[in-house]
Amino acid sequence: DQQVKQNSPSLSVQEGRISILNCDYTNSMFDYFLWYKKYPAEGPTFLISISSIKDKNEDGRFTVFLNKSAKHLSLHIVPSQPGDSAVYFCAASRSQGNLIFGKGTKLSVKP
Amino acid sequence: DAGVIQSPRHEVTEMGQEVTLRCKPISGHNSLFWYRQTMMRGLELLIYFNNNVPIDDSGMPEDRFSAKMPNASFSTLKIQPSEPRDSAVYFCASTFDRVGGYTFGSGTRLTVV
Numbered sequence: 001d002q003q004v005k006q007n008s009p010s011l012s013v014q015e016g017r018i019s020i021l022n023c024d025y026t027n028s029m030f031d032y033f034l035w036y037k038k039y040p041a042e043g044p045t046f047l048i049s050i051s052s053i054k055d056k057n058e059d060g061r062f063t064v065f066l067n068k069s070a071k072h073l074s075l076h077i078v079p080s081q082p083g084d085s086a087v088y089f090c091a092a093s094r095s096q097g098n099l100i101f102g103k104g105t106k107l108s109v110k111p
Numbered sequence: 112d113a114g115v116i117q118s119p120r121h122e123v124t125e126m127g128q129e130v131t132l133r134c135k136p137i138s139g140h141n142s143l144f145w146y147r148q149t150m151m152r153g154l155e156l157l158i159y160f161n162n163n164v165p166i167d168d169s170g171m172p173e174d175r176f177s178a179k180m181p182n183a184s185f186s187t188l189k190i191q192p193s194e195p196r197d198s199a200v201y202f203c204a205s206t207f208d209r210v211g212g213y214t215f216g217s218g219t220r221l222t223v224v
Contacts, residue, residue: 041218046212
């Protein structure tokens with residue numbers, strides 16, 4: 001049973017527009033959430049995180065929103081750039097436990 | 112720091128052969144993880160070590176898989192005998208006290224024919 005779900009395998013966005021990547025989780029005990037970005041032939045790299053005590057965390061063009069009641073988080077990229085084209089993984093953990101990853105969403109940003 | 116180093120980058124082997132994947136974590140990190148990435152299952156945790164001790168190997172698919180961490184700077188993941196369904200990208204990651212994000216290596220792409 002998947003505890004972290006990314007229901008959209010792919011997303012295509014025009015350069016300059018907003019990219020919104022979504023993630024749902026089932027375990028209400030998760031208290032730490034992260035987004036990773038992965039380019040082909042490379043390992044995932046940490047992008048941004050959020051603790052369950054917050055509902056928003058912002059870092060430059062990247063903002064993560066957490067809706068605990070809906071068990072949903074999203075990553076917003078504004079404005080999107082062609083270099084943002086990659087696979088984005090959502091991950092969650094509880095009490096400094098291991099990270100559980102979703103299957104990823106492939107983002108394509110078209111010039 | 113050179114980051115998490117994995118070798119080899121690519122491995123092609125015949126079914127039934129033994130395969131050994133290697134990982135050097137970031138110096139000072141005390142937790143090491145082995146993940147497997149497939150299209151069907153995404154990133155799955157196989158096993159993790161804390162202070163060189165295996166803590167949870169419940170993700171190891173079968174007895175054909177084994178992992179060791181003889182010291183703080185080296186870990187291996189072995190598959191014996193290998194099967195075509197083991198074909199995947201295997202990632203090693205490390206962190207300090209499992210706080211914050213993990214640092215991943217570039218992965219080993221394994222193809223078993």
